[in-house]
Amino acid sequence: MATTFVGLALADGMFSETATATRRPLTVEEAKNLVEGGVESCCNPSHxxxxxxxxxxxxxxxxxxxxxxxxxxxxxxxLIVLSARFPRRLNEGETWNADDVAKAEFKFGLWEIN
Incomplete structure (x- = not known):
């Protein structure tokens, strides 16, 4: 049975040796609707x-x-990928402030495994 995952990135090790995939960009609303529709998170809790x-x-x-x-x-x-690019890197134990969040750039994509 097929599963829809959500994560902040993808890695080559997530694919089988013979897998191919297609990607299409998602709008914020499309990404939000897909996540709300039910997903399995592959996010690291440290993020x-x-x-x-x-x-x-x-x-x-x-x-x-x-x-x-x-x-x-x-x-x-x-796999729904929600990529984030912030204006700076965090130090250990630090969190994003309102200015960081406002300046962050996000790109959303849907990877479909063939």
Missing amino acids: RTTLDALQQKFGIVVPIPEKAPFVKLTSGDC
């Missing part, structure tokens, strides 16, 4: 501050698992 920024800026609420999951994408699966 909570970025997920909080997504919620603050766009109202997109991404579930945060207790520990980073191991994901292997198979044919029929989809």
